[in-house]
Amino acid sequence: MASCLISSISEELKCSICLELLTNSMSIACGHNFCKDCILKHIQLSGGYSFPCPECRTVSVLKDLWPNQQLCKVVQSFKLLQSPLRRSLNQRKLRKTKFYEEITLDPKTAHPGIILSTDRKTMRGNGAWKKLHCDGEEYDRYCPVLATQSFKSGRHYWEVTVGNSSAWYIGLCENSVKRKGGVIPCSSTGYWLLSLIESCYLVCTIPRTKIPLTGKLYKVGIFLDYEMGDIVFYDVDRRCHIYTFTSSFLEPLIPIFSIGVNSEKENILSIDPVSDEAKETLEDAETSFRKEPSL
Structure with a gap:
């Protein structure tokens, strides 16, 4: 079930605006997280002090925007682990075919x-x-x-x-x-x-x-x-x-x-x-x- 777990974690760590792994994670009042550049562009396009969450549409204000340092570390750790995890899965698949x-x-x-x-x-x-x-x-x-x-x-x-x-x-x-x-x-x-x-x-x-x-x-x-x-x-x-x-x-x-x-x-x-x-x-x-x- 490791490949399913990797996929599931990857989806949770993606920015819903750019659909890539979070970069410089920022959190807003409703609890959703976005890349710093993505959410700042979204706020700019909203044209005001308040802005709707791109996911749930809950209204937040600029003071509710804060950098999520802990999540940044989680994303970075996942990126480091992702490569060896995939190699391990590939080895297991190869092993299965080799011993068919x-x-x-x-x-x-x-x-x-x-x-x-x-x-x-x-x-x-x-x-x-x-x-x-x-x-x-x-x-x-x-x-x-x-x-x-x-x-x-x-x-x-x-x-x-x-x-x-x-x-x-x-x-x-x-x-x-x-x-x-x-x-x-x-x-x-x-x-x-x-x-x-x-x-x-x-x-x-x-x-x-x-x-x-x-x-x-x-x-x-x-x-x-x-x-x-x-x-x-x-x-x-x-x-x-x-x-x-x-x-x-x-x-x-x-x-x-x-x-x-x-x-x-x-x-x-x-x-x-x-x-x-x-x-x-x-x-x-x-x-x-x-x-x-x-x-």
């Missing part, structure tokens, strides 16, 4: 309520099975399928399209986890998952952690750094971090995918390759990063 994995679904682990595509990249609910069964256990409501790949070292990245599916969870699990019965998926039971349940995005902690995403999540990137103990979820479309699990892994980890088979809507998950466009964007980011001078 071809993930396929293992038909031996597929529940009867799931149909896999012939390339073993897509899973969907089995309508015929759904008509015959109405099982209330979580394992059967959220039918999991494991990947054929497992990881016991290194860094690995893959992307999953959840699309318009109304019930799913994705992530990783330990090789030895219990997948049936009364197990509660969480890190202490060997599961590191992001899920959509009843229109809420949750990570499987105890208690569950709700993720306040704005808008719908269509494609999720998953990054595993085994030695560092990190499992990171990304919103691919918005290029934002969602959540990071940090644990100590003691056995191989397997990508796991699940959809709700008893939902009214059809649920589909697809494991996607990293697009050529995304790779080109990351290559451009790498070039920019290498050219950018260090601070």
Whole structure:
């Protein structure tokens, strides 16, 4: 979520007159802030001792205009931090592409309520099975399928399209986890998952952690750094971090995918390759990063 945070802070530190980062910040009575040159020109054009705020139209007078030295320091600090923060984000994006994995679904682990595509990249609910069964256990409501790949070292990245599916969870699990019965998926039971349940995005902690995403999540990137103990979820479309699990892994980890088979809507998950466009964007980011001078 760092890129979203940078963008949000940048918007808050912009002058609403010139739309650039504040320069020699000046505050007025209503609390809004502007570049010194911008607000002085605005006052001059207003043609009098009093003037309306360019944002809220509240009337201020010249004595209400004062230099905001603290905000000036904040803006200057943000400018100094902005460059290394962006380089850090570029490094993370490059790292994701460099360690991209071809993930396929293992038909031996597929529940009867799931149909896999012939390339073993897509899973969907089995309508015929759904008509015959109405099982209330979580394992059967959220039918999991494991990947054929497992990881016991290194860094690995893959992307999953959840699309318009109304019930799913994705992530990783330990090789030895219990997948049936009364197990509660969480890190202490060997599961590191992001899920959509009843229109809420949750990570499987105890208690569950709700993720306040704005808008719908269509494609999720998953990054595993085994030695560092990190499992990171990304919103691919918005290029934002969602959540990071940090644990100590003691056995191989397997990508796991699940959809709700008893939902009214059809649920589909697809494991996607990293697009050529995304790779080109990351290559451009790498070039920019290498050219950018260090601070």
